[in-house]
Amino acid sequence: MISCLIIFNMFFNPFKPDKISYSDFERLGREGKIQEVQIGADTLYIMAKDKDNNVKMYYTERLMDIDLLDDLKSWGVKEYGGVDESKGPLGEILLSWIIPLFIFIGLGKIIGMTLSKGMKNMNPMSMSRSTAKEYNMEKNTGVTFKDVAGQEEAKKSLEEVVDYLHNPKKYREIGAKLPKGLLLVGPPGTGKTLLAKAVAGEAHVPFFSISGSEFVQMFVGMGAARVRDLFSKAKKKAPCIIFIDEVDAIGKARDTGGIGGNDEREQTLNQLLTEMDGFDSSEQPVVILAATNRPEILDKALLRPGRFDRRVIVNKPDFIGRRKILEVHVKKVKLEDNVNLDNIAKMTAGSSGADLANIINEAALRAVRHGKDKVSQRELEESIEAVFAGEAKRDRIMSKEEKISVAYHEAGHALAGALQERTDPVTKITIVPTTMGALGYTLSLPTEEKYLVSKEELEEKIVVMLAGRAAEEVKLNQVSTGASNDIEKATEMARRMITIYGMSDKFDMVGLESPSGRYMDGTPVKNYSSQTGKEIDEEVLSIIKRAHKKAKDILVNNIELLDKVSNLLLEKECLSGDEFYELVKEYRI
Numbered sequence: 158m159i160s161c162l163i164i165f166n167m168f169f170n171p172f173k174p175d176k177i178s179y180s181d182f183e184r185l186g187r188e189g190k191i192q193e194v195q196i197g198a199d200t201l202y203i204m205a206k207d208k209d210n211n212v213k214m215y216y217t218e219r220l221m222d223i224d225l226l227d228d229l230k231s232w233g234v235k236e237y238g239g240v241d242e243s244k245g246p247l248g249e250i251l252l253s254w255i256i257p258l259f260i261f262i263g264l265g266k267i268i269g270m271t272l273s274k275g276m277k278n279m280n281p282m283s284m285s286r287s288t289a290k291e292y293n294m295e296k297n298t299g300v301t302f303k304d305v306a307g308q309e310e311a312k313k314s315l316e317e318v319v320d321y322l323h324n325p326k327k328y329r330e331i332g333a334k335l336p337k338g339l340l341l342v343g344p345p346g347t348g349k350t351l352l353a354k355a356v357a358g359e360a361h362v363p364f365f366s367i368s369g370s371e372f373v374q375m376f377v378g379m380g381a382a383r384v385r386d387l388f389s390k391a392k393k394k395a396p397c398i399i400f401i402d403e404v405d406a407i408g409k410a411r412d413t414g415g416i417g418g419n420d421e422r423e424q425t426l427n428q429l430l431t432e433m434d435g436f437d438s439s440e441q442p443v444v445i446l447a448a449t450n451r452p453e454i455l456d457k458a459l460l461r462p463g464r465f466d467r468r469v470i471v472n473k474p475d476f477i478g479r480r481k482i483l484e485v486h487v488k489k490v491k492l493e494d495n496v497n498l499d500n501i502a503k504m505t506a507g508s509s510g511a512d513l514a515n516i517i518n519e520a521a522l523r524a525v526r527h528g529k530d531k532v533s534q535r536e537l538e539e540s541i542e543a544v545f546a547g548e549a550k551r552d553r554i555m556s557k558e559e560k561i562s563v564a565y566h567e568a569g570h571a572l573a574g575a576l577q578e579r580t581d582p583v584t585k586i587t588i589v590p591t592t593m594g595a596l597g598y599t600l601s602l603p604t605e606e607k608y609l610v611s612k613e614e615l616e617e618k619i620v621v622m623l624a625g626r627a628a629e630e631v632k633l634n635q636v637s638t639g640a641s642n643d644i645e646k647a648t649e650m651a652r653r654m655i656t657i658y659g660m661s662d663k664f665d666m667v668g669l670e671s672p673s674g675r676y677m678d679g680t681p682v683k684n685y686s687s688q689t690g691k692e693i694d695e696e697v698l699s700i701i702k703r704a705h706k707k708a709k710d711i712l713v714n715n716i717e718l719l720d721k722v723s724n725l726l727l728e729k730e731c732l733s734g735d736e737f738y739e740l741v742k743e744y745r746i
């Protein structure tokens with residue numbers, strides 16, 4: 158055996174293939190120097206003439222150039238075909254090309270095997286591959302833009318990437334470089350991962366994905382190794398997509414300090430930057446998509462040109478977007494014919510795509526629980542409420558007095574909602590306690606999407622919040638702990654009107670608190686003196702007092718209606734918006 162290897166090594170060197178770049182390969186092709194090409198999964202083995210017109214063997218990393226076969230034909234390459242690398246990367250090719258040159262018939266296998274080892278060692282990338290392989294690779298995600306409902310703007314900005322991956326040649330020829338990195342920015346559950354997969358699916362290219370947070374838990378040095386490994390593998394499969402979810406976990410600004418694991422993160426980040434700079438996107442069309450919901454904390458180095466220099470905003474869906482997302486997801490369940498998805502879309506303002514997917518699934522589970530074979534409006538509405546307010550908790554025993562308090566409290570909220578001009582319509586009132594701790598609740602939902610809210614609207618909202626307690630006062634002459642949540646929300650809103658929205662006469666348009674800046678404990682960053690602080694407190698107090706008085710006035714002026722609504726609530730425990738407005742209409746005419 159040993160002697161065989163020695164003999165073999167003597168002959169090996171003259172036939173050691175040289176690695177060439179893909180562009181050199183193309184140049185050889187254009188110059189008509191290529192005689193034969195064997196196409197492996199990751200490697201192209203090329204027999205071509207060198208400068209001195211001697212036939213030599215070369216290899217290059219295979220890029221997923223969809224024009225490869227056309228090119229080979231147009232260059233007049235006579236022989237080409239696939240190579241089965243499972244016998245060892247060079248096994249087949251060597252057997253057919255080199256062995257006949259030797260008389261070592263019968264030693265072919267050994268030579269093939271040993272050569273393949275030699276080949277491996279010449280290629281450093283395959284060595285690091287074994288150290289870490291924690292990313293996912295999907296050859297075909299099977300997701301297309303059709304699966305991503307709404308998000309039209311995001312899709313539009315990603316279409317160019319798809320086109321580029323489809324046809325890199327077109328861009329290469331004109332000298333255009335597409336951004337290597339795109340940052341998908343948006344709140345959790347809005348479909349960033351889905352969009353990234355859709356880009357890969359649309360372009361029919363492989364999809365490599367890894368989550369930034371996985372790097373943080375890594376042993377020292379592993380994060381960087383993993384990034385290196387990921388890129389080397391991806392480059393071989395180019396064109397392809399690399400998707401880094403939660404990129405903020407590695408890409409946090411480096412100077413923010415912190416204890417432990419920081420070095421690791423920095424190394425990983427540096428490696429990522431190095432890798433991004435280290436390849437030519439026009440030769441190796443690898444597009445890196447990264448997702449974050451906190452772009453502001455990212456290291457500026459990540460956002461420089463040539464890195465993640467483009468942003469794609471992925472927002473929570475508006476009414477039409479929600480409607481479309483619902484349509485995508487109801488396809489997966491059996492629905493009754495009379496289901497009104499418009500209503501569901503209306504009721505779910507503020508929900509993300511993931512919330513909506515969740516609601517549909519929840520409704521299907523409920524339908525099974527109800528012994529049905531189709532999902533109806535009822536299950537859909539119930540699961541929305543379960544998401545927003547918690548499940549009904551009917552086993553909670555309340556005394557009669559407690560029930561009366563809750564009924565007046567909720568009737569108070571509902572009437573303040575119905576009897577002011579700028580408030581959202583009431584869609585449901587219930588005095589059945591929920592698993593989230595509420596003793597009852599009043600649901601009011603906007604009829605249309607709102608992006609701007611006026612001062613008057615905010616004032617009326619505060620009146621609605623305070624009207625629960627106000628009803629207890631005017632009718633039962635009592636105050637209870639039941640209003641604590643309302644009080645907290647009303648106070649917060651009044652404060653924001655003054656300190657953030659510039660809605661007080663006293664402070665005009667001075668920004669007293671920054672809307673986004675918060676301390677570690679969640680309290681807002683304050684930009685004012687303690688004297689101003691006192692004055693703000695006074696202003697807050699006066700807004701609340703005014704609203705409280707208005708709530709009481711509304712209820713006192715409509716005391717009969719208040720009685721009616723709470724009595725009906727006590728009787729039925731739960732009123733729909735329609736039932737409630739029936740009563741209101743009677744009394745308002």
Ligand SMILES: Nc1ncnc2c1ncn2[C@@H]1O[C@H](COP(=O)(O)OP(=O)(O)OP(=O)(O)O)[C@@H](O)[C@H]1O
Binds near residue numbers: 345349482511514
């Ligand atoms: N626009 C949409 N159309 C259809 N389904 C959606 C949409 N947005 C979200 N979804 C649903 O929500 C699920 C979760 O979305 P995805 O994981 O892509 O969100 P994400 O923005 O990456 O969230 P995170 O920031 O939490 O990782 C998807 O698998 C899909 O079922």
Ligand SMILES: [Zn+2]
Binds near residue numbers: 625643
């Ligand atoms: Zn209340």
